[in-house]
Structures are given as structure tokens and as C-alpha cells.
Amino acid sequence: MTNITAFFAAISKELRLLSRDPVGLLILFFMPAALVLIITLVQNNIMAKIGDSSSDIILVDEDHGPLPQAISEKLAQSQALHLIIRQDSETVRQEVQNGTYQVAIFIKAGTSQALHQHAESTVSRVMAGQNTTEEQTAAQGRIELIFNPTAIGAFRSTILTTVDLLALSLEFQETMKVLQEELLSMGDFSPISSDSTLEELSTTRFLKVDEINQTQETIPSAVQQNVPAWTLFGIFFIVVPLSASLIFERTTGTMQRLLVMPSPLAILLLGKVVAYAIVCLGQCLFIWAIGTYILPLFGLPAFMPGNQYGAIALMICAAISAAAGYGILLGAVTRTYDQASMFGAISVVMAAAIGGVMAPVHAMPSAMQSLSKISPLGWALDGLLTIFVRHGTIQDIVPNACLLMAFALVTATIAWLYFSKREMN
Amino acid sequence: MDQSIVVSLPKTTTPTFFIPLPVNQLLTVDNLGLHYAGADQPALSGLTFSLAPGQTLGLLGPNGAGKTTAISLLSTLRQPSTGTLSLGGISYYDNIRLARHKIGFIPQDIALYLKLSGRENLAYFASLYGLHGSKRHERVANCLAFSRLEKMADRRVSTYSGGMKRRLNMAVALLHQPQLLLLDEPTVGIDAQSRQVILDSLQDLALAGTGLIYTSHYMEEIEQLCDTVIILDNGYTITNGQPQQLINQHQCRNLGELFIKLTGRELREG
Structure with missing residues (x-):
């Protein structure tokens, strides 16, 4: 009974103390709220910046023909993209879904051959003065792109x-190549006289570049990523008042007085943590x-938030x-409020930065991406994004x-x- | 002794809520010592005494003599390296929780939550002693009255004067009606009026049967309050006995002179 009374008294005392620190509460509630508002608005407008850093892009080549080879040669010339060629399509799909990679391009077996056949067919019909539009719509080759659900809109587009421009260029090259061969075989070097023939050749599209959404859900917005991110930042910021x-x-x-009282110190600390947890829940809802x-x-x-x-x-x-464990650790190892507040705030901001709160992990340099795996904020954010963006269930976030x-x-x-050790010595 | 700084206030009546407890020997301390790991000398060695209910013992000594160490051992804050402690015939460490229910501790610092009111502080600490409901309410009210803080009870402690904070600091230690009260320099830095209120209150407690162990650098307080004194230096007991008896024995005029005679004039910075 003494422990239960002490436990609830500790919660009540801590909430009273917090309620009498309006500046502290203002920081705890309004700082993450203001950050959500500002950062989301800013990110929504300048997300194109994300493309500045180098990103891995997977090319799954099931075709083994000239088309994937040409695409890989072109993509390899880009400094913004790091091309990886793979064959195992199922594994790649899973890796993109779980965030190991942000995007994969799939070229199905036979696409190169189909493109060549389509070019031959188009050229022969054009040369014969027939319309190609009906056939074009019926027989399209597909290049599929799969994005991680957390990939930001600007990166996707x-x-x-x-890829779409690349496909168009390659398709046009293929058609021109076939046309050139046809003209050479006919021994006719005269220019094509009909304007409509040239127009048909240049506007006919065989290759269609499609984004495939693996979960059949809508693309996540900056809101869906920033709200959980800054919620976690707010939660972890309690390390400052808790350690203080x-x-x-x-x-x-x-503390000396508390240590010589009959109530175990662990109960009092638990009461303190529960009080801060109540504040954190309030932060979340806010x-x-x-x-x-x-x-x-x-x-x-x-x-x-989903269901x-x-x-x-x-x-x-x-x-x-x-966050509470870290706050208690800081409260134990630091000697002054200044030490705790400085170190606490800086370490949380650093953990937030490398954990993907301020910018998506996939947009970071590869060394930083490795570092993000050791950030508790990164684990928590990944778990919440699994729920809110990847529509995962409780089983999916158990490891986090x-x-x-x-x-x-x-x-x-x-x-x-x-x-x-410190108190006893 | 300089009597000019002691201002007489109307003495409080003996409080009815401090019930004398049926114990013959309140505290027995035998060969108590503490040696910190890595230290050349013990912080405290061979402290031996006994305390009857209602008796007041003064622990004197220069800085670093071992007074605070002795109080921390007696309060269960630390465990001794040597010796035994028993309260009411039961060893502290047979049931430390029971011992803590019987001991009140007034730390040297103002160990209060400044953003809470006096009443809220008392209610919180009362809950840590397992008091709740009407019993807690009653004890809080009694302690506020005892420390003469009823009018300021609902104001934040941060607005209190130094003397009021000291009185509240003492009231917290009395919430659970302890049999033994340990006081580590409880009158540091306060005005003469508040000091006198505290001293009068302590005398009332002693009259009601509470055993008191008191450390202070104010010799006149010790003379006024204590039945017996122990003078410590460098962790060892250098003398003990009734204050007047010791003063006479060493042919001194007062306890202050005796203290300087026994511990020397060398400055102690530790």
C-alpha cells in the first residue's frame, strides 16, 4: 500500500511541478508543433533538393537484351544516381518495400525483342501508308518502376x-534504325515525302513507363512523414526536463531525503517516468x-493515423x-543542469538528424545512412513510418x-x- | 555564550500529536565506522553511544570531523564499514524499511520542491511514508501548525524566507512521527527568530519523547538543547559527556572555548 501511495504521489508531484513551469511546457508542446508546421511547409516546396544527393537505383534485367543495356549505360552516366544491376526480382521488391533501396526499374523478359518487332511493324505500316495508332495502343511494352512508400514526391517524379525520357529516346532510336535498314534494303535514298508519316513515327510510343505501387495505396505526403518524425523529436526532448x-x-x-524514506527509490523514479509519459502522450495528441x-x-x-x-x-x-531511459541516464551522469540541458538537447538533435527526422534517410550520404541505424529516433521513426506509410501491422514493428x-x-x-556508486561514495 | 542573538518568542505548548513510544533504549551505536574506498583514513571510526527516548545528543566537530558521515550512517543513507546500529533493540539492517519509518532526517540543504506549496510538499512526503486520506490531511495540518506556516501553507516555497524554508524542511521530517530525529545543521543561514522557533520546537519534541541527534557549528544551540555531546575530530571521538561537566572538567567558560581547546585553532577547509 505504501508503494502504491508513493507511486501515485510521485506522478502527481511531477505533473504539478511540470504545470508550474510554463516555459518548459511551451517548449515541450509548441516547439515540435511549430517544427511540424514549418518543416512540412518548407519540405513541400523545396523537396526537389532531395535529388541533389546520390541515390542507389536498381535495374532488374530479366530481358538481357539491348534495351536494358542501353538504359544502364545511360543511367550510369548520371552522377546523381548509382546504378546496381540485379536479377532477383522478388528480393529486390522486398528490399524496396522495407526501405533498403528507394527505387527499382524492372524490364521484363522479351521487352527488347517486342520493341524491335514493334519498330519493324511500325516502319512497314508507315512505308505502306497505313495508320499505326490502333496497333500502338494494343501492344505496349512496359518498364515498371517500384518506389519505397517513403520516397518523397519530387524524387519519384x-x-x-x-526513365520516361530515356525510354522515348531509345524507342525512337530503334525505330530510326529499322527505318534506315528498310530504306537501305529498298535502295531508296529519297526523303520521306509524307509529313504524316514522319509525325506518326515521332509520336508513336511503344514503351510505357509505369510506377507500380506494391501496397496499392496512395503515395505518402510530407505530412505523413513529418508528423510522426517531429512527434518523436518532441518525445525525445523530454530528456532535458527529466534529467533536470x-x-x-x-x-x-x-534525493538524500528520498533515499532515507521507506518508499523504494525505483517506485519514485517510475512515478516520475509515468508523469513524463503522460506529458508525451499529450504532445502526441497535440x-x-x-x-x-x-x-x-x-x-x-x-x-x-490509420487504424x-x-x-x-x-x-x-x-x-x-x-527517451525516459536516456533522460534518467543523463540525470545520473551529469553534474549540473547546464551540462544536462546542453548535452541532452544537442544529442537529441543529432540523433534526430541521423535518424531521418530532419531529412529522409535515403537522401543522406551512404556513411550517414549507416549511422542512422544506431539512432533510437531512427528506430522509432522507421516503426511509425511502417505503420503510417507502409501500412504495416504490429508484427512489422516488433523489432523496432x-x-x-x-x-x-x-x-x-x-x-x-x-x-x-555516486550516492554511496 | 552571546545571549544577545537569542530572541525569546512565546514557547509553543507541548504538541499532543507526538506520542511517546514504549521503548527503553531508543538507539544503540557500537563501534560505528566508515572507510571510503581509496581513502587513507576512515571518515568515521569507533563511534559508540546510546540514546534514550527524549534525550538530545549533540555531535560537534570542525569541518571534515565526521559529523555528516555519522548522520548519513544513522539515517541509513550509507552502510557502515564497521559496527552495529540498533533502534528499539532491533538492528537497522534486519528491517531497514521499519527503521526508516522510525527515523526522521533533516538534511543540511533545503530539500524541498520550490515550485510546490508548503502544503503540497508536506502532502507528497507524507505519501512516501504511506500516509493517505484523512490521516495524511491531519498530519500535514499538524506539521504546518507545528512549524507555524499555516498562513503561508498554500504559497509556493520559492516565495518563502530562509527561515520559513528551514521550518518546513524540519516539518517534513516530522510527518510520520519519528522516534529518532537526525538534524544536520538545521539552523544554517536563518534569522534569530526562526532559529529560536526551531530550537523551541525541538525542545518540545524531546519533551514528548523523541530522541534527537543534532549537529551544528553554533555552540550556544548545543548548550541550550543537548543533554550530552560528542566532539569528533578527523573521524575519531575526542571527548563525550554532559556539556557542563565537560566545560568544568577542562576549566573552560563555555562550550565554544572547550571546542577550540580540544580541536585547535588550525583552519579546517575540508
Whole structure:
């Protein structure tokens, strides 16, 4: 009974203390909210910048003909793209879906041959003065592109346009080549007299470049990525007030008083963490409400949290636990409020940057992409994007949640050991 | 002793809410010591004494003598390297939680939440002793009255004067009606009036049967309050006994003179 009373008293006390720090609360609630608003608006307008950095692009060549070879030669000349040629289409689909790669181009077996046949057919019909339009619509070759659901719109349109122009150029080259062969075989070197013939040759499209959406869902917006990203940033920012609260207790003698009371310190710390978790939940609801109701007022799409409530709850709880563990660790190892606030804020901003909160991971240099794998904010963001963008279920985010829980456990244990050693000596 | 700084205030009546507890020997300390890892000398060595209910013991010593170490051992904040501690005949470490229920500790620092009101501070700490509902409400009200803070009870502690904070700091340690009260320099940096209120309150507690162990650099406080004193230096007990008896024995005029005679005039910065 003593422990339960102490637990609820600790929660109540911590919430009271937080409510009496309006500036701190303003930072906790309005900073991530303002960032969501500003960054989403900014990203929505200048996302083309994402294309500046080099991105991996997979070419799955099932055709083995001149068409994929020509496409790979052209793409390889681009400094903005790093071409990887693969054969295993199913594995590539999974890798694109889970975010290992952002985009893959699929060229099916027989496409080169079909393109050549189409060119021959077009040329022979044109030479015979027949219309090609009906045949063109019936027999199209397809180049398929698959994007990771988190790939930003500007990146998608840049790649789609590039591949489409490439396909058009290659198709035209093929038609001209066949036409040249036909004219040579006929021994006719006179110019083509009919304007309509030239027009048909130049406008006829055989190759169609299509974006295939693996989940049959809509393309994610900047809102759908930024709202969870900045929610997590807000959650992790509680490390500053949480560590400050512990430092206050340590430096004022309050901790000494708490240590000689019958209630176990672990219960009091748990009460403190629960109080901050309540604040974090408030933050989430506030930021999501801004995403749902305020961002559309600026012409952006509304945030759609979906209906995977269990998965969302698990990810948020895991993220809060990780943030709380880190906050307690900072509160134990730092000696002053200045140390905790400086180190806490800077480390969270760094973890957010490398974790993909400020810019998508796939838009970063490859060294930074490797670093993102060690950011708890990156684990949490990946989990939330799996729910909100990739429409994953609770099973899909269990690994991310486990990583965050393990981080919480490790940081809290180190904090406890450090704290025990310091207080006892 | 300079009596001019002691201002007489109307003494409080003996509080009815401090119920004397049926114990014969309140605290027994035998050969208590603490040696920090890596240190050349023990912080405290061979401290031995016993305390009866209602008795007040003064722990004196220059900086670094071992007073705060002794208080931290007696309060269960640290575990001793040597010696035994028993409260009411039961060893501390047989049931540390029970011991903590019987001990009140007033730290040297103002160990309060400044953004909470006095009442909220008391209610929070009362909850940590397992008090709830009407019992907690009653204890909080009694402690506010005892520390004469009723009128300021709902104002934030950050608005309190130094003396009010010290009185509240003491009231927190009395919420659970401890049998033994440990005070680590509880009157540092406050005005004469608040100091006198605290000293009067402590005398009331002693009259009600609470055992007190008191550390202070103010010799006049020790003379006023304590039945017995122990003077420590460099972790060791250099003398102990009743204040007047020790003053006479060493042919000194007061406790301050005795203290300087025994511990020397060398500055202690530690």
C-alpha cells in the first residue's frame, strides 16, 4: 500500500511541478508543433533538393537484351544516381518495400525483342501508308518502376521523368534504325515525302513507363512523414526536463531525503517516468491534431493515423521508454543542469538528424545512412513510418519496439549503477 | 555564550500529536565506522553511544570531523564499514524499511520542491511514508501548525524566507512521527527568530519523547538543547559527556572555548 501511495504521489508531484513551469511546457508542446508546421511547409516546396544527393537505383534485367543495356549505360552516366544491376526480382521488391533501396526499374523478359518487332511493324505500316495508332495502343511494352512508400514526391517524379525520357529516346532510336535498314534494303535514298508519316513515327510510343505501387495505396505526403518524425523529436526532448528534475533532486539534498524514506527509490523514479509519459502522450495528441486539422488550412493533406491502434500504442510506449531511459541516464551522469540541458538537447538533435527526422534517410550520404541505424529516433521513426506509410501491422514493428525497449533497459541500468556508486561514495 | 542573538518568542505548548513510544533504549551505536574506498583514513571510526527516548545528543566537530558521515550512517543513507546500529533493540539492517519509518532526517540543504506549496510538499512526503486520506490531511495540518506556516501553507516555497524554508524542511521530517530525529545543521543561514522557533520546537519534541541527534557549528544551540555531546575530530571521538561537566572538567567558560581547546585553532577547509 505504501508503494502504491508513493507511486501515485510521485506522478502527481511531477505533473504539478511540470504545470508550474510554463516555459518548459511551451517548449515541450509548441516547439515540435511549430517544427511540424514549418518543416512540412518548407519540405513541400523545396523537396526537389532531395535529388541533389546520390541515390542507389536498381535495374532488374530479366530481358538481357539491348534495351536494358542501353538504359544502364545511360543511367550510369548520371552522377546523381548509382546504378546496381540485379536479377532477383522478388528480393529486390522486398528490399524496396522495407526501405533498403528507394527505387527499382524492372524490364521484363522479351521487352527488347517486342520493341524491335514493334519498330519493324511500325516502319512497314508507315512505308505502306497505313495508320499505326490502333496497333500502338494494343501492344505496349512496359518498364515498371517500384518506389519505397517513403520516397518523397519530387524524387519519384525526377526518376520517372528521367526513365520516361530515356525510354522515348531509345524507342525512337530503334525505330530510326529499322527505318534506315528498310530504306537501305529498298535502295531508296529519297526523303520521306509524307509529313504524316514522319509525325506518326515521332509520336508513336511503344514503351510505357509505369510506377507500380506494391501496397496499392496512395503515395505518402510530407505530412505523413513529418508528423510522426517531429512527434518523436518532441518525445525525445523530454530528456532535458527529466534529467533536470533528477539533477535538482540530487543537488538540493532532496534525493538524500528520498533515499532515507521507506518508499523504494525505483517506485519514485517510475512515478516520475509515468508523469513524463503522460506529458508525451499529450504532445502526441497535440501534434497529431495539428497534422489533422491545422496543416490542411495551409493547403497540405491531412495527417492520416490509420487504424493500427495497437501498433501505434506499442511504438509510442517504446519511444517514451527509450527517451525516459536516456533522460534518467543523463540525470545520473551529469553534474549540473547546464551540462544536462546542453548535452541532452544537442544529442537529441543529432540523433534526430541521423535518424531521418530532419531529412529522409535515403537522401543522406551512404556513411550517414549507416549511422542512422544506431539512432533510437531512427528506430522509432522507421516503426511509425511502417505503420503510417507502409501500412504495416504490429508484427512489422516488433523489432523496432524491441530495440527501443532494450535501449531503455540498458540506459536505465547504467544510470542505476552509476547513481548507486555516486550516492554511496 | 552571546545571549544577545537569542530572541525569546512565546514557547509553543507541548504538541499532543507526538506520542511517546514504549521503548527503553531508543538507539544503540557500537563501534560505528566508515572507510571510503581509496581513502587513507576512515571518515568515521569507533563511534559508540546510546540514546534514550527524549534525550538530545549533540555531535560537534570542525569541518571534515565526521559529523555528516555519522548522520548519513544513522539515517541509513550509507552502510557502515564497521559496527552495529540498533533502534528499539532491533538492528537497522534486519528491517531497514521499519527503521526508516522510525527515523526522521533533516538534511543540511533545503530539500524541498520550490515550485510546490508548503502544503503540497508536506502532502507528497507524507505519501512516501504511506500516509493517505484523512490521516495524511491531519498530519500535514499538524506539521504546518507545528512549524507555524499555516498562513503561508498554500504559497509556493520559492516565495518563502530562509527561515520559513528551514521550518518546513524540519516539518517534513516530522510527518510520520519519528522516534529518532537526525538534524544536520538545521539552523544554517536563518534569522534569530526562526532559529529560536526551531530550537523551541525541538525542545518540545524531546519533551514528548523523541530522541534527537543534532549537529551544528553554533555552540550556544548545543548548550541550550543537548543533554550530552560528542566532539569528533578527523573521524575519531575526542571527548563525550554532559556539556557542563565537560566545560568544568577542562576549566573552560563555555562550550565554544572547550571546542577550540580540544580541536585547535588550525583552519579546517575540508
